[in-house]
Amino acid sequence: MGNRHHAAAHPSRRALRALFRVRPESGAAPAIELRGIDKSFGTVRANRGVSLSVAKGSITGIVGENGAGKSTLMSILYGLYEADAGEILVDGQAVRMRGPADAIARGIGMVHQHFMLVAPFTVLENLVLGAEGGAVLRRGLAAARAELARLASEYGLSVDPDAVVGDLSVGEQQRVEILKVLFRGARVLILDEPSAVLTPQETDQLFRILATLKERGVTVLLITHKLREIMAATDTVFVMRQGEVVAERRTADTNPEELAELMVGRKVRLTLEKDAVATGDVLLKAEKLDLTDSRGVKLLDGVDLELRAGEIVGIAGVSGNGQTELLQILSGIRRPTGGRLQVRGRVIDTSHPTDPAEMRTLGLCHVPEDRQRQGMVAPFRAAETSILGYHKLKPFTRRGLLDHVATTAHCGLLMERFDVRPPIPALRSSSFSGGNQQKLVLAREMDRTPRILLVGQPTRGVDIGAIEFIHRQLVAARDAGCAVLVVSVELDEILSLSDRIVVMFGGRIVGELPAAKADERTLGLMMANAHA
Amino acid sequence: MSAAPRRALPPWAEIGLLPLVNVALALITVGIIVMAIGVDPLRALNLLVVGALGSSEAIGYTLYYATNFAFTGLAVAVAFHAGLFNIGGEGQAYIGGLGAGLCVLALDRFLPGVIVVPLAILAAAAFGAAWAAVPAWLQAHRGSHIVITTIMFNFVAAALMVYLMVNVLIAPGSMTPQSRGFEGTRMPAMHEVLAALGITVAQSALNLSILLAIVCCVGVWAFLWHTPWGYALRTMGHNPDAATYAGNDLKKLTMIAMCLSGALAGFVGVNEILGVHQRLVLDFTAGYGFAGIAVSLMGRNHPLGIALAALLFGALQQGGAELAFEIPAMTREMVVVIQGLVILFSGALANLPRPWLQALLARVRRA
Numbered sequence A: 001m002g003n004r005h006h007a008a009a010h011p012s013r014r015a016l017r018a019l020f021r022v023r024p025e026s027g028a029a030p031a032i033e034l035r036g037i038d039k040s041f042g043t044v045r046a047n048r049g050v051s052l053s054v055a056k057g058s059i060t061g062i063v064g065e066n067g068a069g070k071s072t073l074m075s076i077l078y079g080l081y082e083a084d085a086g087e088i089l090v091d092g093q094a095v096r097m098r099g100p101a102d103a104i105a106r107g108i109g110m111v112h113q114h115f116m117l118v119a120p121f122t123v124l125e126n127l128v129l130g131a132e133g134g135a136v137l138r139r140g141l142a143a144a145r146a147e148l149a150r151l152a153s154e155y156g157l158s159v160d161p162d163a164v165v166g167d168l169s170v171g172e173q174q175r176v177e178i179l180k181v182l183f184r185g186a187r188v189l190i191l192d193e194p195s196a197v198l199t200p201q202e203t204d205q206l207f208r209i210l211a212t213l214k215e216r217g218v219t220v221l222l223i224t225h226k227l228r229e230i231m232a233a234t235d236t237v238f239v240m241r242q243g244e245v246v247a248e249r250r251t252a253d254t255n256p257e258e259l260a261e262l263m264v265g266r267k268v269r270l271t272l273e274k275d276a277v278a279t280g281d282v283l284l285k286a287e288k289l290d291l292t293d294s295r296g297v298k299l300l301d302g303v304d305l306e307l308r309a310g311e312i313v314g315i316a317g318v319s320g321n322g323q324t325e326l327l328q329i330l331s332g333i334r335r336p337t338g339g340r341l342q343v344r345g346r347v348i349d350t351s352h353p354t355d356p357a358e359m360r361t362l363g364l365c366h367v368p369e370d371r372q373r374q375g376m377v378a379p380f381r382a383a384e385t386s387i388l389g390y391h392k393l394k395p396f397t398r399r400g401l402l403d404h405v406a407t408t409a410h411c412g413l414l415m416e417r418f419d420v421r422p423p424i425p426a427l428r429s430s431s432f433s434g435g436n437q438q439k440l441v442l443a444r445e446m447d448r449t450p451r452i453l454l455v456g457q458p459t460r461g462v463d464i465g466a467i468e469f470i471h472r473q474l475v476a477a478r479d480a481g482c483a484v485l486v487v488s489v490e491l492d493e494i495l496s497l498s499d500r501i502v503v504m505f506g507g508r509i510v511g512e513l514p515a516a517k518a519d520e521r522t523l524g525l526m527m528a529n530a531h532a
Numbered sequence B: 001m002s003a004a005p006r007r008a009l010p011p012w013a014e015i016g017l018l019p020l021v022n023v024a025l026a027l028i029t030v031g032i033i034v035m036a037i038g039v040d041p042l043r044a045l046n047l048l049v050v051g052a053l054g055s056s057e058a059i060g061y062t063l064y065y066a067t068n069f070a071f072t073g074l075a076v077a078v079a080f081h082a083g084l085f086n087i088g089g090e091g092q093a094y095i096g097g098l099g100a101g102l103c104v105l106a107l108d109r110f111l112p113g114v115i116v117v118p119l120a121i122l123a124a125a126a127f128g129a130a131w132a133a134v135p136a137w138l139q140a141h142r143g144s145h146i147v148i149t150t151i152m153f154n155f156v157a158a159a160l161m162v163y164l165m166v167n168v169l170i171a172p173g174s175m176t177p178q179s180r181g182f183e184g185t186r187m188p189a190m191h192e193v194l195a196a197l198g199i200t201v202a203q204s205a206l207n208l209s210i211l212l213a214i215v216c217c218v219g220v221w222a223f224l225w226h227t228p229w230g231y232a233l234r235t236m237g238h239n240p241d242a243a244t245y246a247g248n249d250l251k252k253l254t255m256i257a258m259c260l261s262g263a264l265a266g267f268v269g270v271n272e273i274l275g276v277h278q279r280l281v282l283d284f285t286a287g288y289g290f291a292g293i294a295v296s297l298m299g300r301n302h303p304l305g306i307a308l309a310a311l312l313f314g315a316l317q318q319g320g321a322e323l324a325f326e327i328p329a330m331t332r333e334m335v336v337v338i339q340g341l342v343i344l345f346s347g348a349l350a351n352l353p354r355p356w357l358q359a360l361l362a363r364v365r366r367a
């Protein structure tokens, strides 16, 4: 949509257009206006001439493919990066953001996808961190407590101020992050993929909170890959592609299909087609797996599970009900405290433990749930990350020495096959956008043509075009006789991918049903363990 | 996802410019202090440089000191890449020297030097590695923090050496705690080797250990970035969770990293015992182990950087000694202050000029 750029160049036309734009608080200057923002990282142009304006008291969505430049744009607005060119206007005034402190002073707050909380501190202590209000902590805390109560009642954000953050669920931690931002007086809230880590229930709660914030006049900028959320919550939506804003739509005037097409530049099939399942031998069998942690808490309780060649088994469940631990045990990272595991004939129990290296030799590959903590090494070049777990194998190691040429070539191939952007094997792993990191990890594991594939949150943070692609790859692996286990908090994903669905609750398997018989309602009830 | 640093320096500025600016800042501060005690800073600087590089003898000593700094700097770096802080270089160097010495004392009367010297080098590595292996094992299997245990092992090493030298290894009839001199076994001195090649240089403590140091620099570089073990080690150093996920045994990696680190530190014993003293003595490590932390820090944990930092530290050591000799007001303590300031500015305050450099580079680029 070229007119965005023209708008920046012709103030009079912009003024004219502004007259016709719907504004919840008419007459006021936009809460945020960006004009011609440019940002490059080396040769990568992350933002080019981005102009957009956000009305006060609105919820504005930003969508776009992985690597489109959404996070970069928000980081510029929040003062984490400095734009190479362009202007930022807050409430109609041009400002320069030298750092987050400037942004906070202007009433702009950001909730990061990876929370910045101190786990052993209480909610209240986290809240005042960096804003202690004088040398006497107690006085600051008392004032903060009163303010917290006010915020909680005004915005409907209830959290126990004395709870230890490490004990809170992910959804609650996110609420603390939002409170932290509001506590510092933010009137503009930036949320970068806030629902990526939430369960559907927590997501519903989050959007209720956002609605309340909007009612109270807070402006919200929301980045998400879930078009459902865009349609439900936003007033306006901007579509970004390859660093540019390519479209602006009033949410009421658009639909998911149009947005998807604008993002990807082609039609996206939002439903997955697959052939009937043809299962083969049992490749992995878990019998009465137990896991008790050092404090004596039972994390897994008598888990029985079978994986057959040629099927996709989906594990549904509210996160934190043992799925993470199950994946850790099945992949050899953690040892069960009881029970037995058979992987392609190899028997594993407490007296015959295993490790991830052996599991790989058995043809079991694992895409970890948390790609940043486990799946990659942030400062490594993408090429180095692309051999994580396989670095001792040929051709990556030859005669005791790493073969960087082979590794780089391999990484280039993975990037091409999985459309990782930018396709530069020498780039630092952490320089890739979230979705592209995920694609790289997936590519690495799927490239081994595993017999058993464990996948945690396969499409977390991935754009819809890539979701379509990843789902088709998983189905192709299954059709080739691989046994696939998918853990996901996305019910849609579980429902559309799986041949068989297993529901976990409280460390136990509380139900199993063929995908054909499952729907969102029955699964929801089982996940809440309502009919156990 | 946006937790990346606000702006990063380009690599050449990171590795080249920043350390230079740091050293310059340290020297300016030194200049002010030197002026305060009534010494002309330019004269002091001149003496320092001439003392370190002004003659073939001065250069010899500078390189000899640099050899020690390179060993301990590499030792710190190898552990650091594995995410471990080895503060025990001092003790490992001490015990490494013990290993070299014991090996020579046991064999020099039966075997020719060309055979004993390589064996003694291996012994230094083995003893240094063994001394690091104990804290490593405690860390890997019992969770005892390696910083604490390696520090404690420095004290244990010092006590052990005193006991051995005073009670066991002391030469019969000797009044000082030192062993008998080695017979026909030593690391050849550089001026002799060069003389044999027809090049005359002044006599100094520099010996062939410096070649070992160069081999170690290249070896560490090759190990860390070109072998699967180095890859695994760096994975663990950056992200232990990912290392576990990848199927590495972190306990084993901890042992490997620390043993290598200890072996490198142990080579200080080669330079000192085989090269210079040619007998076992006390206190030959003289703080090289601790200085290695600063060397590694300044060299950005990269062998090339460490080699350069070791040269700088060697020059400071040698030039500082000359300075103390020439200007009475510049006592040994003043020289230590100079070294301390360089360490301070290039270590703890290394990032101080970063924002200025960033702003400067940004302006230059825009212009």
Ligand SMILES: Nc1ncnc2c1ncn2[C@@H]1O[C@H](COP(=O)(O)OP(=O)(O)OP(=O)(O)O)[C@@H](O)[C@H]1O
Pocket (backbone or CB within 6 Å): A041, A042, A044, A045, A046, A064, A065, A066, A067, A068, A069, A070, A071, A072, A073, A421, A422, A430, A431, A432, A433, A434, A435, A436, A461, A463, B001, B004
């Ligand atoms: N620190 C950095 N160094 C180098 N390149 C970077 C850096 N940060 C981002 N990029 C590049 O800039 C582009 C935009 O990245 P950005 O993170 O803004 O994408 P995004 O739209 O948020 O994608 P996603 O949906 O996957 O999170 C990508 O090509 C990315 O590789």
Ligand SMILES: [Mg+2]
Pocket (backbone or CB within 6 Å): A070, A071, A072, A192, A433, A434, B001
């Ligand atoms: Mg992003």
